[in-house]
Amino acid sequence: MSGIIAGNSRSEQQLFELLKTIPDENILCFLSTESGDETLSGLPVLPYEEGILLYRSGKVDHFYITPGEKLKADATAYTFLRLGVAESDIWYVSQDYDITPFFERRELSYLEYQVADNCNMNCSSCSHYSNLIKGNVLSDYESTRNGFLKLKKYVDNICLIRVLGGEPLLNPDLDKYIAMNREIFPYSRIEIVTNGILVRSMPDHLIRSIKDNGIVMNISFYPAMKEKMAEVTAHLDSLNIPYFVSPMINEFCKVTDPSGSQNSADSFKKCTWRYCTMLRDDRLGLCAFSFLTKYFNEYYKEFHLPESGSFSLNDPDLTSEKIMRRLNTPIEFCSYCKQPGDPCEWKHGPAGSGIPRDIIIDQP
Ligand code: SF4
Ligand code: SF4
Known part of the structure; x- marks a missing residue:
């Protein structure tokens, strides 16, 4: 399974460290709305549009969204849905790293x-x-x-x-x-x-x-x-x-x-x-x-x-x-x-x- 982490703040970096320990989970990149770091923890940091293109080409199975430092989880999910990402491919990671389908989060x-x-x-x-x-x-x-x-x-x-x-x-x-x-x-x-x-x-x-x-x-x-x-x-x-x-x-x-x-x-x-x-x-x-x-x-x-x-x-x-x-x-x-x-x-x-x-x- 291949995933992308939406965001590139400290909490998303910590999430990557956690996901690395899950067998069969392959994180491809982080996404960012701002130009800045080109890589993070050895992975590329890409614009959101490129993440969507990877998803549409079938190279990515799902996205991870955290509350992040700017608390934009809902807005990010809304954007993904508008751009055609299936609801079942959007996963939410809570502040204590509980992973759930986005709309089933607590x-x-x-x-x-x-x-x-x-x-x-x-x-x-x-x-x-x-x-x-x-x-x-x-x-x-x-x-x-x-x-x-x-x-x-x-x-x-x-x-x-x-x-x-x-x-x-x-x-x-x-x-x-x-x-x-x-x-x-x-x-x-x-x-x-x-x-x-x-x-x-x-x-x-x-x-x-x-x-x-x-x-x-x-x-x-x-x-x-x-x-x-x-x-x-x-x-x-x-x-x-x-x-x-x-x-x-x-x-x-x-x-x-x-x-x-x-x-x-x-x-x-x-x-x-x-x-x-x-x-x-x-x-x-x-x-x-x-x-x-x-x-x-x-x-x-x-x-x-x-x-x-x-x-x-x-x-x-x-x-x-x-x-x-x-x-x-x-x-x-x-x-x-x-x-x-x-x-x-x-x-x-x-x-x-x-x-x-x-x-x-x-x-x-
Ligand atoms: S609550 Fe409304 S009226 Fe009061 S300071 Fe804020 S903006 Fe001004
Ligand atoms: S656009 Fe809708 S959600 Fe936004 S402030 Fe106005 S009423 Fe509220």
Whole structure:
């Protein structure tokens, strides 16, 4: 049997060392989207197109996909399927090297959930519609925990869990949420995604929980924090809390198209958010729009965009495989979602205020 390893990062190199020990398994090459190394561990590193040509010529039997450093497993499999690779020839290798057919895996690359729907930054083109919300709208801890426990029945590991908002530091119980995540998914990387405004006023119990549970602070850097970010990072340094700061975000992009005239499959194919799986209570959604469109509809009463796109974890017929397939299928909102979106300048305003031209795509 001849195989190809998709990717050429350290984890794929380690996979190669493991596969070498399997009798009758002959790995031909690694694949890479970037030009760089020509060989790795003595094997050629080829562009993806060449890997597909080898498969079509019958020289390759199957592909191995790992979560990789960029967590692109789903996107890679989707591309292989579109290019005619048989589903049975795509194998997934989990973080602890469990090899399964791709859709039978029990590992999610990524999961996000919100602990506060509102935000204290109120970016005018917020893709989670947080700026349209007035007052605190916080998640319910027990319902969220229940959702994670139900998910655990189908998923053994989540490579990356992101705790989001709105602004997650607005939730006074954030310490409990991250401890709960660590308890249920002990091997996940867990990040709190924050705009940084409240980092310097984090209470002691939250700081303790962040450190005890190995959480990383992921700071989105908006122009409003230009003068303050050095103090934020100095504070995290003094606490010995790991963090990273995004490059300054001067530009947003608007994707909402109330006409619903986008080509759903095309938007899904081009979308960089399509594997931003979101958990909300005991439901799983393909992306944030599966849950948050209701805020758009409540605010702009003249529109009614589809609020579907999530499914219940209580369905008695649900299986891990059904979950993985649903998370690789466009939702109704994809027809209302322009990908790539229209760029617009970052700005912010008061909570609970928005105007259509800041959130709706530009008209042709
Ligand atoms: S910081 Fe801006 S983009 Fe992020 S959740 Fe708040 S309003 Fe939305
Ligand atoms: S609705 Fe579809 S196209 Fe839009 S972000 Fe979600 S997955 Fe992507």
